[in-house]
Every structure is written in structure tokens, then in C-alpha cells.
Amino acid sequence: MPELPEVETIRRYLEQRLTGQRIEGVTIRHASLRRPVSRTLPKKLAGQTIQAVERRAKYLLLRCGTGTLILHLGMTGRLTVLPAATPALKHDHLDLLLADKKCLRFNDSRRFGTVLWTTQDPRLHPLLADLGIEPLKPDFTGAYLHQRARGRIVAIKNFIMNQHVVVGVGNIYASEALFQAGIHPARPAGKLSLQRYERLAGAIQQVLEAALAAGGTTLRDYRQGDGNPGGFQVQLLVYGRAGEPCTTCGRPVQQTRIGQRSAYFCRKCQR
DNA sequence: AATCGCGCCTGACGGC
DNA sequence: TGCCGTCAGGCGCGAT
Secondary structure, eight states, X not given: OOOHHHHHHHHHHHHHHHTTOBEEEEEESOOOSSSOOOTTHHHHHTTOBOOEEEEETTXXXXXXXXXXXXXXXXXXXXXXXXXXXXXXXTTEEEEEXXXXXXXXXXXXXXXXXXXXXXXXXXXXXXXXXXXXXXXTSTTOOHHHHHHXXXXXXXXXXXXXXXXXXXXXXXXXXXHHXXXXXXXXXXXXXXXXXXXXXXXXXXXXXXXXXXXXXXXXXXXXXOOXXXXXXXXXXXXXXXXXXXXXXXXXXXXXXXXXXXXXXXXXXXXTTOO
């Protein structure tokens, strides 16, 4: 669900509303996320002040006085700032109660999300320490991808979705970026030229920036913090468009399965 | 080290 | 209407 543009959209929303806020308490309704929420979280968080809201890959980092709350939205996670008295709905698993009588509410129907507290540098936490490069930073280049891909036989689509290589690219933007770069999603990563990687790096940056500018892509679950859907779904060129004409050549968009995930592409325009 | 497949969950949808 | 199978935007883990 949320890939980099969606998580960054939520980060900006949260940054506005949470920075400088004191956490009065925590309500845990369902701790049974895939990685169970620690029962000691209320004790750790009560009295902390949120100093900054950062993002690393698809993780959100709420920097507090003596530690950091690490959040991941999985496929269906939502974060919203609401009046604390708002009745909880189904899948509202956790609230951070804020000093201004509002709360940060975490809702996640599939419970693939993560909420955990760390007192170490969060970027050194085992979940974050080995993450790859941020694609919107200047050091993300075709040369970097080309070098990392040397000798690897994995499909290029899986390669760019590998968070240990480059972060933030999920199933939607992988298909979109490969279409823009004219690369067939099943091509072995180690067999693409530097030139083609340069085009791909540019395409990844372009599609992520455009999606971010539109507030993300909403197909079903994703919502911006204010509850509104994103707007990028109308700009998708191949994702979810199986059978529809390619916007470049008119041939029907193909759908296939690569690494147990749907991949969308144009047989003529992507080689 | 790299790759593959599985499992964690709920909900929506299509076919019958 | 209901039942069943399939699929969904992620990711960590163990086996190979």
C-alpha cells in the first residue's frame, strides 16, 4: 500500500500537527499486529514530547526526548490526528493521546503494520540499519543501481523493490518506473547497461516526485492524514490497466506475475 | 550472498 | 443470497 510518496505525504501531515506536542498517554486496543505492540509502550511514551517527524524508507520516525517511535504502515495502515474523544472504529488499534485533547490514531485492517519504541539511534535499529539508498536524494544514480546489480539474476522489478537496494519503491511505482524507462520487468538486473540504469534511476525519481506532488496513489485503502484520497491514480500509465491500450503504442497492457506480485507492462515499449 | 517461497491478516470482488 | 477462491499497494524469515 503506502510506498514512498504516500508515507512522505503522511509525514508532512504529521509534522505539522505533532511537532512540539506532548504525549499524555497511549491507548492500545489491539496489540496483536504482526509484530506485537509492546505492552510497556504507554509507560515509555507518557510525558514524552515529539520533537520531529522524520521518514526513512517507508518508516516514520517520531523523535521524542529519550527515544523514537518507529511506525510502519504495512499494506493498510492509516494515521490520523483526531479529537481524542472520537469513537474508535473497527481496526483502530492504537491512540497516542496528545496534550491538546487530540490523538494520533493508528488504524490497520490487515495488521501488517509496525509500532515500536527504541532508545537507540533508530537508523541503527535492525529493521532500518541495512536499508538501501533514498531515491529522492542526489546520490541515487544509475551508476549506483548498475553497480549494485552486478552479477544478479533477479528480475529488475524485484531488484528495484528490494528495500536493501533502493527504498520506497513498491509494486505500483515499480511497474510505472519500468514503463517510463522502457525496461521489461522480468529482465535480469545484472544484464542491463549503465545507460539503461541511468534512464531507470531518472524514471524512478520522476514517478515518485509526481506521485508525491499528487498526494500519493489511492486504489483502495490509502488515505492522506486528513482522510482524503491521493490523486496519482489517474496518472498511472500501466499499473492496474491490464488490457487497456498502451498510452504510447496502443497495444494492450500486459499483466503477469513476477515474484508472486502483479507486474504490468507493454510488450512493445518495454524490452 | 542471493534468491525463493511462505506467512502474517482482513476485505473486496467475481463466478457459480 | 451465500459460499468459495483469488487477489490486494509490504516485509521478515527460514531454507536452499
